[in-house]
Amino acid sequence: MAFAAFSSSTAPAAADTSRKKSPVALLLLLPGILYLVLFFLTPLISLLLTSLKAPSEFGDFGEFSYAFRWENYVDVVTAYWPHIMRSFGYAITATFFALIISYPLAYFIGVKARRWPLLQSLALVLIIAPFFISFLLRTLAWKQLFSDESFLVTSLKAISVLAPDAHVTGTAFSVIFGLTYNFIPFMTLPLYTTLERLDVRYLEAGSDLYASQFHVFRKVTIPLSMPGIVAGTLLTFIPAAGDYINASREFLGGTGTQMIGNVIEANFLVLQNYPAGAALSIILMTAILVIVSIYVKKSGTEELL
Amino acid sequence: MGIDTFAESGADLELVGIHKRFPGFTAIEDLNLTIPAGSFFALLGPSGCGKTTTLRLVAGLEAPTAGRILIGGKDVTDQKSFQRPVNTVFQSYALFPHMTVLENVAFGLRRRKMADPLDKAHEVLSLVELDHLASRRPQQLSGGQQQRVALARAIVNRPALLLLDEPLGALDLKLRRQMQLELKTIQEDVGLTFLHVTHDQEEAMTMADTIAVMNKGRIEQMGAPQELYELPRTSFVANFLGQSNLFTGPVVGTTSTSISVDISGQKITVPIDRAHRTTGEITVGVRPEKLTLHSTEPAHNPDVNVMGPGRVIDVSFSGVSTQYLVDVPGAGNLIVFAQNMTFGSDVREDDKVWVSWTIGHGFGLDDEPADAPRFSPDLDTRTIAAQHRLEGA
Numbered sequence: 001m002a003f004a005a006f007s008s009s010t011a012p013a014a015a016d017t018s019r020k021k022s023p024v025a026l027l028l029l030l031p032g033i034l035y036l037v038l039f040f041l042t043p044l045i046s047l048l049l050t051s052l053k054a055p056s057e058f059g060d061f062g063e064f065s066y067a068f069r070w071e072n073y074v075d076v077v078t079a080y081w082p083h084i085m086r087s088f089g090y091a092i093t094a095t096f097f098a099l100i101i102s103y104p105l106a107y108f109i110g111v112k113a114r115r116w117p118l119l120q121s122l123a124l125v126l127i128i129a130p131f132f133i134s135f136l137l138r139t140l141a142w143k144q145l146f147s148d149e150s151f152l153v154t155s156l157k158a159i160s161v162l163a164p165d166a167h168v169t170g171t172a173f174s175v176i177f178g179l180t181y182n183f184i185p186f187m188t189l190p191l192y193t194t195l196e197r198l199d200v201r202y203l204e205a206g207s208d209l210y211a212s213q214f215h216v217f218r219k220v221t222i223p224l225s226m227p228g229i230v231a232g233t234l235l236t237f238i239p240a241a242g243d244y245i246n247a248s249r250e251f252l253g254g255t256g257t258q259m260i261g262n263v264i265e266a267n268f269l270v271l272q273n274y275p276a277g278a279a280l281s282i283i284l285m286t287a288i289l290v291i292v293s294i295y296v297k298k299s300g301t302e303e304l305l
Numbered sequence: 306m307g308i309d310t311f312a313e314s315g316a317d318l319e320l321v322g323i324h325k326r327f328p329g330f331t332a333i334e335d336l337n338l339t340i341p342a343g344s345f346f347a348l349l350g351p352s353g354c355g356k357t358t359t360l361r362l363v364a365g366l367e368a369p370t371a372g373r374i375l376i377g378g379k380d381v382t383d384q385k386s387f388q389r390p391v392n393t394v395f396q397s398y399a400l401f402p403h404m405t406v407l408e409n410v411a412f413g414l415r416r417r418k419m420a421d422p423l424d425k426a427h428e429v430l431s432l433v434e435l436d437h438l439a440s441r442r443p444q445q446l447s448g449g450q451q452q453r454v455a456l457a458r459a460i461v462n463r464p465a466l467l468l469l470d471e472p473l474g475a476l477d478l479k480l481r482r483q484m485q486l487e488l489k490t491i492q493e494d495v496g497l498t499f500l501h502v503t504h505d506q507e508e509a510m511t512m513a514d515t516i517a518v519m520n521k522g523r524i525e526q527m528g529a530p531q532e533l534y535e536l537p538r539t540s541f542v543a544n545f546l547g548q549s550n551l552f553t554g555p556v557v558g559t560t561s562t563s564i565s566v567d568i569s570g571q572k573i574t575v576p577i578d579r580a581h582r583t584t585g586e587i588t589v590g591v592r593p594e595k596l597t598l599h600s601t602e603p604a605h606n607p608d609v610n611v612m613g614p615g616r617v618i619d620v621s622f623s624g625v626s627t628q629y630l631v632d633v634p635g636a637g638n639l640i641v642f643a644q645n646m647t648f649g650s651d652v653r654e655d656d657k658v659w660v661s662w663t664i665g666h667g668f669g670l671d672d673e674p675a676d677a678p679r680f681s682p683d684l685d686t687r688t689i690a691a692q693h694r695l696e697g698a
Contacts, residue, residue: 204366205399207386209413209462219412223403 051278062272072279080263080280087260088287090172091241094179095187098236099229101180102187106228107221110195127188139178139251146174146252170254178246186235194228230299238288260284311419315343315498316377316390316465318363323372325358325522332358334522336372340515342465345492345499347513349506351545355522356502357396360468363500364393377465387416392459393468396475398451400443406430406454407439413462429461430454432491449480456488460495467492469501473508485512506546510534518542534592538581538671543590550639551590551670559583563664569635573610573667580669588670593640595666598629598652599659610667612636613659617652631660 054067077084109123130138145152146168156162168174202224206216222229244261247253253262260280267277323336333355340346348356361367363374365386374382381389392413400409407426414422430436433453435446443451452472459467469488473481489512492499503509509516510530517527518541526538537543540551552573558565564583565574575589591610603611615633622628622645629641629652639660652658 199399201395201397201399202401204386205393205395205401206412208364208366208391208393208395209458210387210416211412212385212387215416220401224401226403 047278047281050274051282053275053278062274064275069275072275073283076276076279076283079276080260083258083260083263084280084283084287086258087241087284088291090176090179090247090257090259091237091243094176094183094240095233095237097176097180098184098187099233102184102191102232103229106188106191106195110192111198111200114196124192127185131185135182136245136251139182139245142174142178142181143169143251167254169252170249170257172257174252175247175257175259178252179240179243182243182246183236183240186239187232190231190235191225191228194225194231198224226299230296234292234295238292241288242284311463314465314496317342318466318498318500319373319375319378320359320363321373321375323359323362323374324370325355325362325367326370332522333362333369336522336524338517338524338527340498340500342377342498343496344514345489345501345512347501347503347509347516348519349503349509349516349546350519351504354519356504356519357470359519360393360470360500360502363466364391364468365389390465391468392462392464392466393470394452394455394459394472396470396472398443398455398472400451400454400458402442402444405440405442406435406446409443409454410439410458410461412458417462425461426457429457432460433457433487448475449484452476452484453487456491460491460497463495464497466498466500469499469503471503471505473503473505481508488512510546516546518545520545536579536581536668537590540588540590540670540672543668543670548593548640549590550593550596551588552636553586553588555586556584564669566669568612571612571636573612574664575667575669576665579665579667581671582669588672589667590670591662591667593628594626594642594644595662596639596641597661598631598641598643599661600652600656602659603661608664609661610664611659611661612639614657615639615660617654617656617658620652620654629658631658633660 049066050064051072052066052068052070053064053072054069056063056065059065105123105127109120113120113123144150147153148167148169153162153168157164157166162168198221202220203216206220207213211219241259242261244259244265245251247257247259247262248265249255253259260283264277264280264284267273267280318338318340320336320338323333323338325331325333336355336359338359348359350356358367362369363376365381365384365388369382372382373380376390400406401412404412407423407430410426410429411422414425419425427436427439430439433456435450435453435457438446438450443454446454452475455472473484473488476484485508488499501509501513513530515527516530516533518525518533520541526533526542533542533546537546537549540549543549543551552566552568554566554568554573556564557567557572559577561577563574563576564580565572566587566589567573573589577583580587580589599613602613603609605611612633613631615631615636617629618632618638619630620627624645626642626644629643631639631641633639641660
């Protein structure tokens with residue numbers, strides 16, 4: 001499980017090797033360490049240094065030199081705090097909806113459909129099937145479906161559900177919809193893997209001990225599927241918070257729905273304000289790290305994993 | 306009887322005309338059963354005989370295809386499992402892994418909004434001598450400890466009826482004996498009705514007041530352990546509850562106190578009050594430990610049945626007793642248990658022997674002999690499947 005890998009494999013593995021000091025283990029770890037140093041640590045340090053750069057005194061537009069300009073952080077937070085808040089707001093909302101939609105789905109496939117393995121695999125294929133089509137294409141397709149001239153929108157206008165001058169694309173709704181839609185498999189699959197192993201005898205024991213169906217669900221099913229819930233919400237929330245496709249104007253977003261990802265993209269590729277983009281990236285990363293670690297601590301799932 | 310109060314005493318359980326059909330097979334056929342309040346009742350049978358299904362029907366985890374279930378005179382057939390005044394000790398224990406032992410035990414009390422659930426849970430945990438482990442997780446306990454937690458979790462609710470689904474199956478022999486005694490003591494102390502499902506005939510005989518032997522979805526015979534052992538009604542009961550030597554033949558003579566059966570030329574006499582049928586072709590039997598081996602032909606005695614001569618084909622020593630397998634021409638193989646009163650065996654393989662037993666120890670079965678060959682091939686599909694699994698494992 002992705003989350004298990006995330007939480008435990010890196011740190012204890014490193015501790016183990018330092019304790020045992022086996023040359024073979026070191027040798028086997030070498031490619032991995034090299035890879036991480038080259039493609040993770042180096043860019044990270046470079047990003048950190050960039051975020052502290054100051055504009056060159058005599059250079060061209062978009063030229064910066066190394067400095068310790070920590071004000072960059074203050075500047076970007078002041079300028080972009082609505083985007084930062086919006087990113088997390090959208091990501092949390094999308095994660096919530098993905099969970100609400102995925103849980104019953106995963107429960108059905110993992111528990112109710114156990115007697116029909118064929119149905120189980122068919123349902124799983126259907127969940128993974130969208131991955132065979134490019135993420136961008138699918139999002140673009142939704143833009144078509146939500147466009148002002150689409151059958152859906154014109155019909156909704158015809159029956160006065162939508163105002164005549166209303167739009168669907170470019171709204172918070174369409175961005176959250178896109179995020180939810182695109183990340184649902186990341187929620188469903190970890191939920192499925194936990195629920196598939198759920199021992200229904202615990203549920204029977206619960207109802208034997210006077211718990212109604214609702215109480216069994218709340219007191220037994222949910223706690224036992226917590227590892228899946230945590231893994232699924234993390235796998236959805238982390239990419240959703242940094243996503244810039246759904247919120248971009250070319251896809252489902254508009255000027256009022258820009259997320260932090262869009263701002264980072266604009267700073268790097270359009271405004272060529274590299275320190276601002278780098279500072280925002282660092283802020284995004286730190287914020288996610290803090291939120292995730294609080295979440296994992298609070299949910300107390302370490303021992304269930 | 307509601308579930309919001311503790312049961313003052315056990316309730317009687319009544320099953321009326323229960324049928325349970327699953328897609329493809331019938332698990333229970335026309336089961337009628339009354340278990341009196343406060344008794345320790347065992348449902349005994351081989352795997353796939355429908356005993357666990359019966360238990361699940363009573364617990365409300367399955368619904369019967371037809372028939373009614375009454376607990377304490379109240380029809381609970383349409384009640385959901387959480388509404389029934391019944392608790393189960395599951396074969397797998399099914400202790401919640403995400404809760405401490407204490408929370409596991411308090412679960413039922415909390416759901417019923419009982420006062421001081423934790424105090425009551427501590428009390429019951431002391432009863433099973435596990436209060437010092439109350440803050441552990443179930444998976445940190447040994448099998449025997451988990452079993453006792455499962456028991457505590459059930460009896461803390463004071464159910465009118467406690468269901469035990471082979472709860473001792475996973476324990477080793479010594480611990481199982483100890484738990485059998487403990488369970489029996491607890492049952493006597495709290496005075497609840499226990500319905501115990503097991504395939505272990507020894508366990509059933511040690512613990513239960515009344516045993517019902519189940520086979521292929523039906524109850525073959527019901528009664529006190531001694532009664533079932535001494536006077537089995539069918540060849541299934543005779544062979545499932547201990548071992549039996551069975552012979553089939555026509556009744557050739559009847560007196561006021563006994564009947565005689567001809568077994569390929571040898572006359573076997575059975576007391577008339579120990580025979581379920583007295584005419585026609587009948588099956589008679591005797592328990593292996595009631596048999597005596599003789600190396601010379603015993604003198605004729607009207608109170609003793611003699612068979613032989615036969616040939617000893619196997620001798621196996623098992624500590625307390627020695628088991629002999631004797632081939633008597635025309636009567637088949639006889640099993641004889643002899644207590645090891647002296648060092649070394651008196652009889653060796655291939656020896657010529659006679660077998661005798663007191664007439665009063667024989668019994669006559671109720672079976673139609675045609676239905677009950679001595680070792681009937683079991684063609685029940687579930688049994689065959691179970692057999693395959695066992696062989697594969």
